[in-house]
Amino acid sequence: MRRSRLIKLFGLVVFWILVVTLNLLLEGLFFVKSTYRNSPWPSTNTYNGFYKMKRDTIDVIFLGSSVTVNGFCPQEIYDAYGIRSYNLGSEQQSIFLSYYWLKEALRFQSPQVVVLDTKFLKSIHPEYPLNTSEGLTRKTIDPMKWSRVKVEAVHDIVERSTEFASDSTHEDYNAESEISYYFKGFKYHTRWKDGLNADDFDVHGCEFSELKGWSTEIYYADPDYNRFTPYEYGGATDTAELDELQVEYLYKMGELCKQNGIKLILVSLPASTSDAVENAYCNVAEKAGAEYYNFGEKSIYQEIGAQLPKESILGHPNYWGSVKLSRYIGKMLSEKYNVAPVADEQYEATRDFYLQVAKDANLQYIEDFDQYLDAIKDPNYTLFFAINEDGTKTLTSADKEKLKSLGVKSDLENMYGYSWYAVITPEGNVAEELSIDETLDKSGKFGRKLWEYSIESAGVNTNAVSSSIMICDKEYAHNSRGINIVVWDNQGQTVIDSVTFDTCGDRLASRSWFVEMQKNDINLNAFSRW
Amino acid sequence: MVAPFGISFFALTLIGYILNTYWKVQEVEKNPLKFALFGTYFPLLFSGPIVKYSDTGNELVKEYRFSYQRFAFGGQRILWGLFKKLVISERLSVMVSTIYSDSLTYRGVYVWFAMCLFVLQLYTDFSGCLDVIYGISDLFHIQLPENFAHPFSSRSLSDFWRRWHISLGTWIREYIFFPIMKSSVMVSLMEYLKKKIGKKYGKRIATSIGLFFSWFLVGFWHGGTMNYIFGVGLWMWFVITISELFAPMLERLSDFLNINRDCYSWMLFQRVRTFCLFAFGLGFFPVASFKDGIAFYKAGFSIFNPWVLFDGSVLKLGLTGKDLNILFVSMVIMLIVDKISLIKCVPMREWISNQNFALRWLIWIGLFVSIWIYGLYGPGYNATDFIYTGF
Numbered sequence: 001m002r003r004s005r006l007i008k009l010f011g012l013v014v015f016w017i018l019v020v021t022l023n024l025l026l027e028g029l030f031f032v033k034s035t036y037r038n039s040p041w042p043s044t045n046t047y048n049g050f051y052k053m054k055r056d057t058i059d060v061i062f063l064g065s066s067v068t069v070n071g072f073c074p075q076e077i078y079d080a081y082g083i084r085s086y087n088l089g090s091e092q093q094s095i096f097l098s099y100y101w102l103k104e105a106l107r108f109q110s111p112q113v114v115v116l117d118t119k120f121l122k123s124i125h126p127e128y129p130l131n132t133s134e135g136l137t138r139k140t141i142d143p144m145k146w147s148r149v150k151v152e153a154v155h156d157i158v159e160r161s162t163e164f165a166s167d168s169t170h171e172d173y174n175a176e177s178e179i180s181y182y183f184k185g186f187k188y189h190t191r192w193k194d195g196l197n198a199d200d201f202d203v204h205g206c207e208f209s210e211l212k213g214w215s216t217e218i219y220y221a222d223p224d225y226n227r228f229t230p231y232e233y234g235g236a237t238d239t240a241e242l243d244e245l246q247v248e249y250l251y252k253m254g255e256l257c258k259q260n261g262i263k264l265i266l267v268s269l270p271a272s273t274s275d276a277v278e279n280a281y282c283n284v285a286e287k288a289g290a291e292y293y294n295f296g297e298k299s300i301y302q303e304i305g306a307q308l309p310k311e312s313i314l315g316h317p318n319y320w321g322s323v324k325l326s327r328y329i330g331k332m333l334s335e336k337y338n339v340a341p342v343a344d345e346q347y348e349a350t351r352d353f354y355l356q357v358a359k360d361a362n363l364q365y366i367e368d369f370d371q372y373l374d375a376i377k378d379p380n381y382t383l384f385f386a387i388n389e390d391g392t393k394t395l396t397s398a399d400k401e402k403l404k405s406l407g408v409k410s411d412l413e414n415m416y417g418y419s420w421y422a423v424i425t426p427e428g429n430v431a432e433e434l435s436i437d438e439t440l441d442k443s444g445k446f447g448r449k450l451w452e453y454s455i456e457s458a459g460v461n462t463n464a465v466s467s468s469i470m471i472c473d474k475e476y477a478h479n480s481r482g483i484n485i486v487v488w489d490n491q492g493q494t495v496i497d498s499v500t501f502d503t504c505g506d507r508l509a510s511r512s513w514f515v516e517m518q519k520n521d522i523n524l525n526a527f528s529r530w
Numbered sequence: 531m532v533a534p535f536g537i538s539f540f541a542l543t544l545i546g547y548i549l550n551t552y553w554k555v556q557e558v559e560k561n562p563l564k565f566a567l568f569g570t571y572f573p574l575l576f577s578g579p580i581v582k583y584s585d586t587g588n589e590l591v592k593e594y595r596f597s598y599q600r601f602a603f604g605g606q607r608i609l610w611g612l613f614k615k616l617v618i619s620e621r622l623s624v625m626v627s628t629i630y631s632d633s634l635t636y637r638g639v640y641v642w643f644a645m646c647l648f649v650l651q652l653y654t655d656f657s658g659c660l661d662v663i664y665g666i667s668d669l670f671h672i673q674l675p676e677n678f679a680h681p682f683s684s685r686s687l688s689d690f691w692r693r694w695h696i697s698l699g700t701w702i703r704e705y706i707f708f709p710i711m712k713s714s715v716m717v718s719l720m721e722y723l724k725k726k727i728g729k730k731y732g733k734r735i736a737t738s739i740g741l742f743f744s745w746f747l748v749g750f751w752h753g754g755t756m757n758y759i760f761g762v763g764l765w766m767w768f769v770i771t772i773s774e775l776f777a778p779m780l781e782r783l784s785d786f787l788n789i790n791r792d793c794y795s796w797m798l799f800q801r802v803r804t805f806c807l808f809a810f811g812l813g814f815f816p817v818a819s820f821k822d823g824i825a826f827y828k829a830g831f832s833i834f835n836p837w838v839l840f841d842g843s844v845l846k847l848g849l850t851g852k853d854l855n856i857l858f859v860s861m862v863i864m865l866i867v868d869k870i871s872l873i874k875c876v877p878m879r880e881w882i883s884n885q886n887f888a889l890r891w892l893i894w895i896g897l898f899v900s901i902w903i904y905g906l907y908g909p910g911y912n913a914t915d916f917i918y919t920g921f
Contacts, residue, residue, distance in 0.1 A: 008598050015891065019898060026902055177909045186908035193852050 023185065028203065029196065030188040034091075034139055035206040037493055038199050041069045041215055042206075043090040047143035049209025050086055051108070053346060058109045059339050060085035062213070063098040064117030067269045070316040072115070074212035075347065075354040076326035081334045082341020087213030090140045094120040094131040095246040097140045099253050100153040104144055106260060113263045113337050114253070115329070116290075118281050119271075121250065123243040127173070129164035130157065131243050134176055142184065154181040160245070198449065210353040216319040218361040219515055221312035228270060228314050230298035236275035239283060247284055254288030263337055264288060267329075270296030270314050293332075295325065304328045319361040353491075356380060360489060360496045367509045369501045373402040376487055379426045382446055383407075384476075384486040386421045386457040388467035390504040391483035399503070410434040417461035423453065426490060437461040441468075447490060471495060480510050539578035542701055542751075544569055547583045549705055556584050564591055571672075573663040577656065579677040579697035586674065594671040599883065604668030606879045609897050610867075611661025614654040616905030618864065621857045622651035624848040624906075630816045633829040636847075639838050641830030645813040649805065650861070652812065653681070656695070680872055685800035687807050688770045694808075698748065707744040716740060738771045745770075752815075757823045761814025769807050856904050 033044040046069075060083060062072045068089030077083050086109075088101050098116055105111070125131050137157060144150045158178040165175035180186035191200075199205070250266075257264040266285045278294060285292035293300060295313065306313045306324040313321035333339040359375070366372045376383055383406065392415040395403075400412055407424040409432050419440045422432040425447065433440045441456040456468040469477040469486045476495050477484045482502035489496045498514040501507055547568070550556045559565045568587050629636040629644035636644070657678050667674050677696050684690035691699050710716055716736060724732030742764075749763020784791060814823040838844070845851055867878045874881050882890055 005598075011887070012598070012602075015894075018891075018895065022895065022899065023902065026899070030903075174909070180909055185902055189903055189905070189908065192903050193850060 023183075027184040027188070029200055030191050031142060031184050032139070032188060032191070033199060033202075033206045035199060035202070036215075037202075037205065039091075040217070041066050041089075041091040042209075043139050044143050044206040045209040046088065046090065046213040047140075048207050049212065050088060050105070051145065052208060053086065053109070055108055056110045057344055057346060058084055058086045058105075058111055059342070060113045060115065060333055061102070061105055061109070061111045062087040062089055062115045063093065063102060064089045064115075064267075065093045065119045066091045067119055067316055068093075068115075068117045069213065069215055070217060070318075071117075071269055071313065071322055071325050072329060073214045073216070073322050073326040073354075075214070075350060076323055077330040077333070078344070078347040079351065079354075080327050081330040081339075082343065083330055083333055083339050084342055084344050084347060085212070085333075089117070089213065090136075092120070092125070092132040092136045093140055094137075095243075095249045095253070096130050096156075097132070097137065097153075099249040099256070100149060100156075101140070101144070102253055102256060103153075104147070104149045106256070107147065107149065110260070111262055112339055113265060113333060114257055115265045115267055116250075116253065118266050118268045118292075121242045121246050121281065121284065122277070123241075123246075126243075127170075129160045129173075129245075131246055134161075138181075138187070141181070154178060157181075210350040211357065212347075212350070214322070216322055216357070216361070217316055218319050218364060220318065220365075221309040221314060228296075228308065230270070230301040231273050231278070231294060231296045232298050233278065234275045237279065238276045240274065240276040240280045242280050242284065250284055250288050250290075254290060258289055264290035265337075266290045266292040268292075268294040268296060269317070269325075270294075270301060295328075300328075319358070356489075356491065360492075363487065363497050364499075364511065364515070369503065369507050369509070370398065370402065372485075372499070372501065372509070373399065373406065376485070377402075377406055380489060380491055382426065382488040382490055383422075383424045384453065384455055384469045384471075384484075384488070385424075386455050386467040386469050386477060386484045387419060387459055387482070388457070388477075388479060388484055388500070389460045389465040389481040390417050391420065391481075391501075392416060392418065393504045394507055395503050408432065417459045419457040419459040419462060421455045421457040421467075423455060431455070435459075439464060439466075447488075447493075449493070451488075451493075469498075476514070478510055478513050481505070482507075482510075539580050540569075540575055542580045542698075543574065543582075546580065546701060546705055550583065559583065559587065567591065573666045574674075577659045577663065579660065579663075579675055580701045581675060581697065586672075589672055589674075597671065600668055600671050602883075603877075603879050604665045604670075606665070606882075606894060607661050607668060608665030609894065609901070610879070611658040611663075611665060612901050612905070613860070613897055614658030614661065614864065616658075616901055616907050618857065618860045619651050619654035619658060620906035621849060621853055621860075622647050622654065624853075625844075626651055626816065628848045630826070633826050637829040638831075638833035638835040640835075641813075641826060643839065643844075645809045645830075646805075648816060649809045649812055652815070653678075654864070680868060682805060682868075683801065683872065684804050685797060686770075686773060687766060687804055688773070690804050690808055691766065691770075698751070702744050702748055706747055707740055710740045710743055711737070734775065738767075741767055741771065755818075756820035757814040757817050760820055761811045761823065765811035765814075766808075769811075860900075860904075 034042045035045055036042050060077075062068050062074075062085060066089065069087060069091070072085070072087050072089075074085040074087055077085050088105060090097075093101075095116070102114060120131055123131060125133065128134070130137055141150070141153060141157070144153070155178065158176050158181070161176040164170055165173050177186065254264055256262075266281065266288075268281065273294065273296065281292055281294075295301060295304060304313065304324050305311075305328075306317075306321045308314075311320040311324050312318045313325045317325055334341070359378070363372075363375055366375055385408070392412045395412055403412070407429045408422050409429055410420060410422070412418075412420065412434075415434065417436075419435045419438060420433070421440055421442065423430050423442075423444070423446065430446060431442050431444055433442065437459075439456065439458040439462050441454065443452070443454040445452055451472055453472075454468070454470045456466065458464050458466045465481070467477050467479050467484045468475060469484060471486070471488060476486045476498045478498050478500040480500045480502070481504050482500045484500045485498070486495055487497040488494070497511070499509050499511040501509055551558045559568070564587065567590050568583055571586075571590060574581065626644050626648045629640050630648075633641070660677050664674055664676075675697060679693040679696065681690055681694040684693055716739070719739070720732060720736035722732075723735050726732065727735070745763045745767035746759060747763070748766070749759035749761065752758040752762045790796060813827065814820065817823040817826055844854065849857070870881055871878045882893055
């Protein structure tokens, strides 16, 4: 009798452990992950990666919104000045959220300097209580580990949300639910309707941030639209109105930094501004015990030396602009704030990853076919080639050798008007076909996750010139005369370039379609994953 | 509109106690704590059932030995109740409220569709809530009287009301109907009618009058407005009375037509007929007034459009195709559970408890996961909004 009771008790305990575990697993599955693959500002990676850093190994913390995420590259700062930093910025991170993340960060790290961008000191989203939407608030707060800091943050969020909702002028706003922060299932369980995808199951893919919270964009600024005149102080004395709540939390941050012996720096990235706004920033910075820099101010902007259109630190800095900005702030941290260089394996180990990102960024701007063939010879890439109309007329023997060294098997000599495609993975040539007058097509899977592709080529001899390279049901081929090339980055699991070299004629590169596609579909941005 | 004072589960329970002690059917409870426990036993305060002190009073205070099985049954029943409420009822309510809120757009077959769906919505909502109540009580080893007994197996409306909201029917019968019938006025009337029109019809008419007041009160209890009084009260009275009046005639007719009344198809016909009759009355439940109810049913006759059930229009009633699939599967599961318990004559959880642990755990964990994923709860929903908590 006693034995059967013990067995039942044991069974009961095991059952409930199973239920609790299942609940946690389901929460982990359904919770929206902002990762390298699916988001320009992968906060899940950022914050999970932060917790993986060894204690007290970060000397500088960056906080703020997406401009911060794109602007400050910890790897670049480390490589140039040996300074260990981490970018805890996130999409539309208001100062309120920055405060709580600083508080959380101080449980694990002892930074010397905190750099905070000013963007959300202004009232940007007055329709929300925290100056940012609930979804983006959760994006920032959900990855935070459970602690008294998170409990305090959640309670604060919900309290302000409730107060905001009770105001009759905010009729359309619904107060947030506190229990949905504790039990994420309350918020995310309906995601089954949209269909869970591979990213949801990719737990490993969001556990680490090789780029320490930084992510970037890789297109040049548009010279027609991105004219920028650096700011010069005009001498006006009026002060712009800032968001009261954000200012309140800025002061809290100032207090927190003071208590912990941390230097707080406020920065503004180049944007449209005015004397009134600058005066306001200066005032609050002073009250918060912080120093303030406007990177759009003329002398500073010139010192940063970002040259448009390639090097842009306007709005969201692109890769090349971020390099310049990171080096500038690295120099400032080193010389003015005496942050000492420290050799750290956590940064040494991620250098190659960063260099790959740099390479990927520059790939899209290679216009020379030979240089391009050299650049894409990389074990990190899967290559897709498809001829449209003709791609062999102006191929040189050097080109053919290079193609061979990439893994191409076909001899493309005297193959005018032929249809041809090839798919080459790091493991080798997985598909290739050449035909004098037939339209060729092939479907298959590649890579460790067996992504689906389909490829098509029709040379002029078929009387139906075309090409197509589809990956995961999305068309990527530029589809113009010549060799259409699509480059898939195996590490980032995304397309990083699509170009056609007119190797039937002038050998020029065409990729305007792909560049436009990237600009219009922000989630397509290959580098938004890092 | 202010709800009629005293009309609630809580009030009926206490009124029943007062009447029973007044009629000396039971003794007055002199222990204030025991009485307070009976009056305020928290699970009953929301959706009943309406209990009698003679049944439940001692149950609340009796000593018991902890039974793991009983405790487990309680948890399982709570889970089942949540499944019915969150997975089925909440989904049905989306479609029902879409149709009911716009009878100009949703006419014809939509009306009958909503009428039928509402019955299922109400059943899963109410019985789901009660399952939670019973489950909580089981955790404390307290047995409460059941309020539903496979109502959709009923073959007549009077049979239906002996299986649906049983405690209300019992209360009305014991504290309204019987006292009316035993009153001197009714006894005299019955005698008079028996003399005038014969024993059989005299008794029947007198009973009908007693039932009229009872059903009026049933409707009034659900809400003081005419739509409830008619839909859940007088309509039921009318159908039951007419059925009993014409029952002998219909029997002779079916004999004449050689209709086999012992076969499954006849039983199925009776069940469907009962369902439709009940649904028609209940169709007045979700409307604001009797006039709105009439307008709603008029809309049902205004156009003949059965194709809307097949041409994808159902997907525009607020639920996606995936939701409809979940709804369908959930209702099939509910049907299977009902069938098994009907055939085995034991609650399903008892049948499950006799299976091997792998199947048991699969079922209960599967139920938990189903509620977790497919339940309609969270921001935007209020899972505690049970329909009958309004009464």
